[in-house]
Amino acid sequence: MNIRSLTRGDGVVIGAAVVLFIASFLDLSGFDCPSGVDCSGYSANAWDSLSVLMGIYLAGIIGAALLIVSRAMPGRKVAGFELGQFGAAFTVYSLWTMFWTIIDAGDAGAGLILGLLAAIVLAGGAVATPLVPALKAPLVGAPRPAQGAQPPYGQQPGQGYGYPGAQQTFGAQPGQPQPYGAQPGQPEHQQTAQQAPQGGGAPAGDFTPFWFAVPVARPLYGEDGAPNPIAELAPGTWYLAVEQRGPGLIAQTQDGRRGVLQDTTGIQRG
Numbered sequence: 001m002n003i004r005s006l007t008r009g010d011g012v013v014i015g016a017a018v019v020l021f022i023a024s025f026l027d028l029s030g031f032d033c034p035s036g037v038d039c040s041g042y043s044a045n046a047w048d049s050l051s052v053l054m055g056i057y058l059a060g061i062i063g064a065a066l067l068i069v070s071r072a073m074p075g076r077k078v079a080g081f082e083l084g085q086f087g088a089a090f091t092v093y094s095l096w097t098m099f100w101t102i103i104d105a106g107d108a109g110a111g112l113i114l115g116l117l118a119a120i121v122l123a124g125g126a127v128a129t130p131l132v133p134a135l136k137a138p139l140v141g142a143p144r145p146a147q148g149a150q151p152p153y154g155q156q157p158g159q160g161y162g163y164p165g166a167q168q169t170f171g172a173q174p175g176q177p178q179p180y181g182a183q184p185g186q187p188e189h190q191q192t193a194q195q196a197p198q199g200g201g202a203p204a205g206d207f208t209p210f211w212f213a214v215p216v217a218r219p220l221y222g223e224d225g226a227p228n229p230i231a232e233l234a235p236g237t238w239y240l241a242v243e244q245r246g247p248g249l250i251a252q253t254q255d256g257r258r259g260v261l262q263d264t265t266g267i268q269r270g
Contacts, residue, residue, distance in 0.1 A: 006139040007216060010068060013091075016122035017064035022092075023118055024057040026111035037161035047113055056098045057115060060122050063090025067126055074219040074229050088126040095123040114138055133139025136216045138235035211238045211270030212249075220251060231258050 001186075024046040046053045066087030070076065076083050098119045102112045129135045213236065219229035223245075231253055233239055244249035248262045 001147045006068075006140050007105060007129060007135060008137050009125050009132070009135035011128070011139045012072065012125035012135065013064045013067055013122060016118045016125060017061050019058055020060050020115055020118040020122060023111050023115035024053065026114060027109035028052070029105070030107045030109040048117075052101070056094055056119070058103060059090050059097070060094030060119055063087045063126065064122060066090065071217060071232075074232050076228075088123075091123040091126040093118070095119040101139060138216065162210070207244045209240060209242050211236050212241055212251075213268045213270065214261075215266040215268070218258075218261060218263050220253070220261055222259055223250065231257055235259065 010252060018043065027045055028049075029044070047056050058207045064087065066083045070084035070087060078086060095116075098112070098116050100106050102116050105112055116254070125135070214233045216235060218233050220231040220233055221227075233251065233253075237254075239254075240252045241249045242252055242258070245260050247265055248260050250258060251261045252258050
């Protein structure tokens with residue numbers, strides 16, 4: 001899975017799931033055992049009770065896992081529901097059960113108290129991530145070109161797919177042919193943008209291909225109108241828009257796949 005597709009809300013969910021897992025090993029009861037008395041039954045943790053373990057702790061952890069997996073497989077459904085919806089439901093169920101368990105407990109221990117706090121953050125992150133813009137922001141920002149970094153073999157400095165902001169010009173080296181239709185000294189991303197429509201048909205109207213980046217991970221659907229995405233566009237990566245398709249765009253990924261980006265709100269043009 002591309003880590004750049006994760007959002008800040010996903011980071012909150014992952015962190016809360018880790019804390020919930022740690023809490024499962026702590027005592028459920030805060031009973032102070034008198035000296036000389038066998039209190040093994042009062043120092044049990046969640047792993048000593050299958051119903052508590054599965055109904056509270058592992059339910060929340062499974063919900064977090066489903067939310068993260070839904071990022072890697074957008075649009076994947078089970079029984080008509082998306083994986084992310086299943087995951088959010090698991091986290092809310094974990095919080096609901098934890099709340100009434102700690103209310104019913106006579107003397108809650110560290111396992112229940114810490115577990116309740118983790119379940120609150122977990123369910124809150126799962127529900128609020130699609131609604132709060134700050135949580136929908138990318139967890140990892142776009143990489144910056146390293147100064148003085150050694151370019152890959154056969155590539156000129158500053159060159160590379162998905163970097164339209166380069167100020168250098170890349171004309172053909174002496175003795176090397178230029179791409180068809182490219183002008184000497186023309187930036188590479190402009191040459192690519194000019195060549196892209198030739199391979200995929202002329203764009204409608206006076207559309208001019210351009211580079212863009214998405215603010216959050218968004219699915220790319222097939223041009224045949226299939227309901228399942230063929231790829232996911234990740235923040236921090238530049239893609240080439242080669243054609244207008246109604247309110248959406250025909251986008252091309254780094255590996256040459258083309259599809260329809262239906263949600264173009266907030267995209268950044270390069």
